[in-house]
Amino acid sequence: MTKPQATSRVLTATSGHEGPLLQVDDFRTHFETPTGIVKAVDGVSFTLKRGDTLGIVGESGSGKTVLARSVMGLLTGKNVIRSGSARYNGTELVGASESQLRDLWGTEMAMVFQDPMTSLNPVLKVGRQITEGLRYHLKLSKAEARAQARQLLDSVGIPDPNRRISQYPHELSGGMRQRVTIAIALACGPTLLFADEPTTALDVTVQAQILDLLQRQQIERFMAMVLVTHDLGVVAGRTDHIAVMYAGQIVEYAPTRELFANVLMPYTDALLHSIPKLSQPSHTRLQSIGGRPPDLINPPSGCRFAPRCPYVQPKCTSEMPPLQEAETPGHFYRCWFPVGTDAGREALAQNAALGIPAAVSLTQTLADKPGGTA
Amino acid sequence: MAGTGTAHLRDPDDVLMRIEDLTVEFHTSAGIVHAVSGISLDVRQGETLGLVGESGCGKSTTGRAIMQLPAPTSGRVLFEGIDLAAIDGKHLREVRTRLQFIFQDPISSLNPRRKVKDIVAEPLRIWKRGTEQERQARVTEVLDAVGLDPAVAGDKRPHEFSGGQCQRISIARSLVLEPKLVICDEPVSALDVSVQAQILNLLEDMKARYKITLIFIAHDLAVVKNISDRVAVMYLGKICEVGSPDDLYATPAHPYTAALLRSIPVPDPTVVPSSSGLLLGDLPSPIDPPNGCRFRTRCPAAQERCALEEPQIRAVAEDHFVACHFPLVGTTAPISLPMPAGPVSVPTSPSSRTVTGDEMGEQRRMTGDESGNNAGSTASGSVLLIGAGVTAFIVCSIVQAAGGSSMFTMSFESPDNFLLELAMQVTFWPGWLATVGLIGAGVLGLVDRDS
Ligand SMILES: Nc1ncnc2c1ncn2[C@@H]1O[C@H](COP(=O)(O)OP(=O)(O)OP(=O)(O)O)[C@@H](O)[C@H]1O
Ligand SMILES: Nc1ncnc2c1ncn2[C@@H]1O[C@H](COP(=O)(O)OP(=O)(O)O)[C@@H](O)[C@H]1O
Ligand code: SF4
Ligand code: SF4
Ligand SMILES: [Mg+2]
Ligand SMILES: [Mg+2]
Numbered sequence: 001m002t003k004p005q006a007t008s009r010v011l012t013a014t015s016g017h018e019g020p021l022l023q024v025d026d027f028r029t030h031f032e033t034p035t036g037i038v039k040a041v042d043g044v045s046f047t048l049k050r051g052d053t054l055g056i057v058g059e060s061g062s063g064k065t066v067l068a069r070s071v072m073g074l075l076t077g078k079n080v081i082r083s084g085s086a087r088y089n090g091t092e093l094v095g096a097s098e099s100q101l102r103d104l105w106g107t108e109m110a111m112v113f114q115d116p117m118t119s120l121n122p123v124l125k126v127g128r129q130i131t132e133g134l135r136y137h138l139k140l141s142k143a144e145a146r147a148q149a150r151q152l153l154d155s156v157g158i159p160d161p162n163r164r165i166s167q168y169p170h171e172l173s174g175g176m177r178q179r180v181t182i183a184i185a186l187a188c189g190p191t192l193l194f195a196d197e198p199t200t201a202l203d204v205t206v207q208a209q210i211l212d213l214l215q216r217q218q219i220e221r222f223m224a225m226v227l228v229t230h231d232l233g234v235v236a237g238r239t240d241h242i243a244v245m246y247a248g249q250i251v252e253y254a255p256t257r258e259l260f261a262n263v264l265m266p267y268t269d270a271l272l273h274s275i276p277k278l279s280q281p282s283h284t285r286l287q288s289i290g291g292r293p294p295d296l297i298n299p300p301s302g303c304r305f306a307p308r309c310p311y312v313q314p315k316c317t318s319e320m321p322p323l324q325e326a327e328t329p330g331h332f333y334r335c336w337f338p339v340g341t342d343a344g345r346e347a348l349a350q351n352a353a354l355g356i357p358a359a360v361s362l363t364q365t366l367a368d369k370p371g372g373t374a
Numbered sequence: 375m376a377g378t379g380t381a382h383l384r385d386p387d388d389v390l391m392r393i394e395d396l397t398v399e400f401h402t403s404a405g406i407v408h409a410v411s412g413i414s415l416d417v418r419q420g421e422t423l424g425l426v427g428e429s430g431c432g433k434s435t436t437g438r439a440i441m442q443l444p445a446p447t448s449g450r451v452l453f454e455g456i457d458l459a460a461i462d463g464k465h466l467r468e469v470r471t472r473l474q475f476i477f478q479d480p481i482s483s484l485n486p487r488r489k490v491k492d493i494v495a496e497p498l499r500i501w502k503r504g505t506e507q508e509r510q511a512r513v514t515e516v517l518d519a520v521g522l523d524p525a526v527a528g529d530k531r532p533h534e535f536s537g538g539q540c541q542r543i544s545i546a547r548s549l550v551l552e553p554k555l556v557i558c559d560e561p562v563s564a565l566d567v568s569v570q571a572q573i574l575n576l577l578e579d580m581k582a583r584y585k586i587t588l589i590f591i592a593h594d595l596a597v598v599k600n601i602s603d604r605v606a607v608m609y610l611g612k613i614c615e616v617g618s619p620d621d622l623y624a625t626p627a628h629p630y631t632a633a634l635l636r637s638i639p640v641p642d643p644t645v646v647p648s649s650s651g652l653l654l655g656d657l658p659s660p661i662d663p664p665n666g667c668r669f670r671t672r673c674p675a676a677q678e679r680c681a682l683e684e685p686q687i688r689a690v691a692e693d694h695f696v697a698c699h700f701p702l703v704g705t706t707a708p709i710s711l712p713m714p715a716g717p718v719s720v721p722t723s724p725s726s727r728t729v730t731g732d733e734m735g736e737q738r739r740m741t742g743d744e745s746g747n748n749a750g751s752t753a754s755g756s757v758l759l760i761g762a763g764v765t766a767f768i769v770c771s772i773v774q775a776a777g778g779s780s781m782f783t784m785s786f787e788s789p790d791n792f793l794l795e796l797a798m799q800v801t802f803w804p805g806w807l808a809t810v811g812l813i814g815a816g817v818l819g820l821v822d823r824d825s
Contacts, residue, residue, distance in 0.1 A: 059566040173656040203428040204593065205653040208637035212649045230566065233639035237647040256643045274571035275641060276600035282619040283578070284600060288571035292536050 019090075020047035021224045022071075022192060027084035027094070029063075029070040031077075036297035040066040042248035043084070045323070046241075050191060053218060053225040055235030055256070057271075058245035061293055064228045067245070068194045072109055073101040088192065106133045110185035112214075114197035116177035120169040120184075126153075127165035130184050137188045152183040156213055175206035179213065186217060193218065196228045211238060232271060236260065244268045247294050247304040250323060254331040262340060264326055264333040267305045273365065287365045290358055303335070310358040311337045311347040379687035380414045382616040382695035386452070390587050391440070391555055392416040396449035398435050405661040409435040411611040412449070414687075417555070417604075422581065422588040424602030424619065426595055428634075430657060432611040433591045437557045440589070441475055442466060453555070471501060474548035478560035480540035484532040484547075491517070491528035494547045501551065516546040519583060520576060538569035545576065549584060557589045562597060574601055595638055599623055604693075607631045610668040611660060613687065617694035627696035627703040629675045667699070675700050 029041040041063045048054050056064050069075050071086045073093055086093045088109060093101070113119040121129055130152060131145035140148060146165070153161035156179040169177055178198060185193060195214060199207035215238055218225045229235055235242050235256070242259050244252040244267065252265040263269045273287035291308040300306055302317040309316065315336050323334045337347035351359030386392055398410040410432040417423040425433050439446040442458050451458045453469060461469070477483040484493055491513050498509045517524040520542040532540055541561060548556055558577070562570040578601065581588060592598050598605055599619040607615045607628065615628040626632040633653045653672050658664055664671050670680040679699055687697040696703070 059568060175656050203657070204595075204634060205428060205637045206656060208639070208647070208649075208652050209654070211639070211647070212652070231639065232567075232641040236641045236643045237639060237645055260641070260643050271567060272641065274568045276571075276574070276594075276596040278596050278599060278623060278635070278638060278640065280600070282599050282602060285578075286571035286575055286600065288575055289568035290572070292538065292569065 020049045021089055022048040022226075023085075023087045024071060025085040025087075027067070027071070027086050028082065029066050029075065030081040032079040032081065033297075037081075038296045039248050039299060040296060041070060042296075042299075044243075044245075044248075044250050046243055046250065046253060048192075048224045048226065048241075050224050051219075051222050052241065053215075053227055053239045055239035055242040056226060056228045056245060057230065057232055057235055057242060059230060059271075059293060061296075062245040063248040063296075064230075064245055065196055068111065068196050068226060068228055072105070072111060072194060073098075074111070106188040106190065107137050108190055109192040109194065110188075110190040111194040111196065112178070112181055112185050112198045114200050116174065116181045116201070117169065119181050120177060122169055125166050125168055126172070126180050129180070130165075130187055133184065133187045148187070149183075152187055153180070156180075156183045156186070156217075157209070158183075174202055175209065178202060178206075178210050182210070182213060182217070186221070189221065190223065191221075192224045192226075194226045194228070197230070198227075199234065200229070200231075207234075232275065244271070247299055248296055249304065249334065250332075251305065251334045252332065253323070254326075254328075254333075258328055258331050262326075262328065262331070264331065264338040264340065265305075265335050266309050266311045266337075266339055266344075269339045270308075270310075270362075273362075285365075287362060308358070310351060310356070310362040311335075311339070311344055312351070313337060313347050378412060378414075378612050378684065378697045381687045381689055382613075383414055383416050384418070386416075386455075388418060389416040390419045390421075390454065391589075392450075392452045393436075393440060394450045394452070396436065396439055396451065397447045398432070398439050398444075399447045402661075408611050408660050408663055410439065410446070411663070413608070413611070413613045415606055415613070415616075417587055417589060419554075419587055420581075420585060421603045422590055422601055424598035424605040425589060425591045425608060426593065426598045426605060426634075427608035427614075428593060428657060430610075430660065431608040432660075433593075433608060434559050436608075437475065437559050437589065437591055440557060441470065441473060471497070471551045472554045474551070474553040474556045476541075476544050476548050476556060476558040476561050478563050480537050480544050480561075480564065481532060483544055484540055486532055489529050489531060490522075490535075490543055491524070493532070493543060494550055497547065497551050503551070512550055513546075516549045519549070519580065520546045521572075522546070536569070538565050538572060541565065541569075541573050542576065545573075545580065549580060549586075552584065553586060555587045555589065557591070559591045560593070561590075563592065563594070570597070577601060595623070595634060607634070610657060610663055612668050613697060614669065615694075615696045615698075616687070617691075621691065621694050625691075625694075625703055627690045627694065627701040628669075628698050629673050629700075629702060630669050632702055633672075633674070667697075675702070 024047070025045050027041060027044045028039070031038040031040060044067060046054065056067065058064050066075070070080070070082055071093065073096060075082070076098070082094050084094065088104065091104075127146060127149050130149040131140075131142070134140045134145040134148055135142070150161045150165060153164055158164050158176060158179050164172070164176070169180070172180065182198075193214075198214065199210050202210060211234065214225065214227070217223070227235060227239060239256050242254065242256050243250045244265065246267050252259065252263070252268045259268070260272075263272065270287065270289045274289055276284070276286060289308055294300055294304055294307065300317065302315075302320050303309070303312075306312045306316040313336065319336075321334045321336050323332050325332050326338075337344045348359055348363060352363040380394065383392065383394075393413065393415050395412045395414055396410055397412050400407040400409055413436065415423065415436075425436065427433055438444070440451050440458075442451070445459055453473060456469065458466060458469060491510075494513045494517060495509050498504065498512060503509065504512065513528070514524040517527060522539065522542055527535075527543075532543065535543065544561075561577070562573050565573060574597065577588065577590075580586065588601075590598065590601050602619050605617060605619045605622050606613055607622070607630065609630050615622060615626065615631045622631065623635065626635055633651065636648075636651050637653065639647060651674065655672055658668075658671055664681070666681040666683055667673070667676070667685050670676040673680065677700065683699070685697045685699045687695050690696050690701055690703045694703075
């Protein structure tokens with residue numbers, strides 16, 4: 001595509017720091033609630049460098065949103081307990097003061113939310129919402145900010161920006177509102193963009209437009225992007241790495257192609273088998289995952305996926321598997337009996353022989369499909 | 375006429391439910407919302423009809439209009455041959471016991487204060503079916519069928535269950551009265567993929583066990599393909615395309631279906647998402663829908679004619695129907711064929727070639743065969759080429775001979791001398807060229823192989 005467009009004054013890169021732009025280490029975010037402590041994010045580590053996109057996938061409640069907001073420092077409730085480390089460009093974010101964070105929001109890191117209507121102020125005109133950040137952070141004059149806002153609206157594909165700039169959010173369609181929130185997020189030239197399910201509330205044709213827009217902006221501005229979604233399809237074609245989350249933990253992390261080619265974690269494998277695919281003929285029996293994700297107040301002590309896993313062995317319920325690196329460098333997984341390995345095959349065969357339903361049906365699915373994993 | 379035609383409807387004696395020219399309008403302060411505008415659909419006993427389209431295209435409105443909730447502005451809903459709009463309230467309530475509805479939001483559609491077994495038994499009580507004991511037995515049976523333990527689940531209340539389990543309860547409740555037709559409005563859209571698979575599998579099992587017929591409404595094309603026997607694609611209150619899922623997804627004929635399919639992100643990193651062919655802009659307002667073809671403001675293939683004249687539904691292949699002046703079917707085929715079965719089509723560019731059902735089949739088999747490279751398949755390819763040539767010959771002869779004969783025009787939506795004339799002109803040269811070309815190519819293929 002196009003090369004980084006370093007013309008605008010808002011695009012000056014903050015640098016000087018060597019190493020990854022974002023480094024997250026054993027990061028935790030727990031919530032104190034009347035019924036106990038909700039371990040929403042429980043020991044997550046990853047790094048992200050400029051120009052790269054990390055996809056975070058997982059089912060609802062797996063902790064994706066909490067992770068993204070907590071790293072940015074947006075969770076400020078009294079019941080929030082953050083620990084571990086999250087460094088942006090060398091600056092520790094855990095424990096940073098609100099004013100320190102305020103200096104980073106917008107100019108260094110920004111977020112696009114799932115529901116554009118809730119992140120836009122309904123009583124302010126679109127233009128005002130964009131210029132606010134420009135005037136506060138970049139100290140632009142009113143006229144400069146307005147010109148910049150018009151240019152931003154144009155760059156996120158809003159036709160007739162001159163008219164749109166003086167409209168209210170409710171006068172725009174869902175897709176256009178999400179374009180406006182993207183314009184706001186990009187206004188002050190952040191280097192790190194979090195997009196939390198940016199297209200979940202949108203129609204599939206508009207989703208494709210918005211994903212394209214995000215990708216184009218990311219390349220042009222040489223940003224790092226964290227794309228949070230529950231849809232493996234969305235991350236497959238648009239990320240460099242994928243982290244799969246389950247019950248507050250990363251259970252598999254790998255370069256995107258590697259992940260899809262050599263799934264190691266039974267949970268990732270199960271997710272892939274449970275989605276209906278356009279390439280399958282109609283009435284293809286889906287491989288469902290029985291049960292549901294665990295309670296995050298008292299998660300299982302061993303592997304958190306054990307109660308639903310077709311490969312489960314006694315060891316799984318007693319010892320939590322660590323996130324370890326596979327033979328392929330850069331591919332991490334959290335499992336004692338990984339898919340596609342001898343240990344995994346043996347575990348699955350054993351469970352199938354015992355008549356454990358999940359194992360029996362998975363074995364059948366794999367037998368029907370010679371190309372399947374395991 | 376505002377309707378998009380009825381060519382895709384089947385013999386009324388053969389179907390469980392048939393809607394004809396259904397229109398639903400809502401009067402709002404901003405104007406009249408044209409939510410559903412003259413659509414026709416039918417569903418056979420035991421079939422699953424998938425209804426797919428973007429938000430606001432009128433899927434739910436159609437589903438609710440079938441239930442007469444609210445009754446449509448115009449058009450007929452025939453269920454088991456009875457026009458639901460024409461019967462009185464008492465009769466309608468009775469018919470509705472055989473016609474059930476499952477909602478998208480599983481949790482809020484269940485009464486939070488009642489126990490699960492009472493929620494499921496409620497329709498039986500209202501209709502005073504069986505004795506208390508028989509009712510309990512029935513509730514136990516359906517709860518068990520949907521995968522809930524009746525002894526444990528029966529005494530709990532909805533909030534103690536997850537979304538997926540609540541959807542199982544809704545399904546159990548919809549089944550107790552032994553309905554004929556169940557309309558599911560986005561039954562899995564609020565669920566996670568793993569739970570979605572459980573519910574889709576469950577619906578298939580229930581269909582087999584209780585011999586029910588389903589209308590399955592969803593915006594996810596892959597989900598609809600998985601569960602349906604027939605799919606109808608909607609756009610802005612109109613039907614675009616109807617067909618068997620395998621056909622419709624493999625060779626979409628309507629530019630909108632094709633664009634929808636291209637927009638779906640596939641869970642395969644080797645497929646690089648391409649921004650070419652994506653739809654631009656948003657859905658127009660249903661208060662002031664575009665005239666002519668409602669898709670024309672976003673259609674990459676739109677021509678002048680699309681604004682002037684609304685396309686009527688017609689066949690492009692066996693059990694494959696489309697409402698478009700310039701359908702896409704045939705673009706993947708190697709050879710252009712004339713369009714005999716629909717005088718309303720004017721091929722204008724190579725991208726709008728149209729073929730008949732038989733030829734479609736031929737062409738698909740041909741393309742399939744070409745990918746294999748053993749001698750046998752080349753031979754059958756050549757034979758098929760010749761076959762297609764002969765078909766083209768016959769078709770052209772018929773069209774030319776038809777010149778106004780009423781038998782020929784009878785099968786079309788709007789017989790019109792001008793259009794037939796046009797069809798004759800259009801099929802004449804390409805038709806004979808195709809005949810010669812196909813037979814020639816076939817013979818060459820055979821000669822080639824022999825040498
Ligand atoms: N009671 C109503 N009053 C006014 N307009 C309505 C009403 N119900 C539906 N509409 C409008 O009718 C159109 C079709 O709505 P409908 O709910 O059938 O769409 P849908 O295809 O089910 O969409 P979704 O995928 O979002 O559920 C929309 O424009 C909607 O806003
Ligand atoms: N403010 C809060 N107080 C208590 N629990 C919370 C709070 N916010 C989120 N959670 C819990 O944290 C878990 C993860 O939530 P979330 O990150 O929103 O999931 P996801 O984005 O993956 O769907 C859930 O169990 C959720 O209920
Ligand atoms: S095999 Fe064991 S460790 Fe691996 S995912 Fe299953 S339960 Fe967890
Ligand atoms: S009739 Fe015209 S505008 Fe409508 S779908 Fe066909 S080509 Fe496009
Ligand atoms: Mg979330
Ligand atoms: Mg709806």
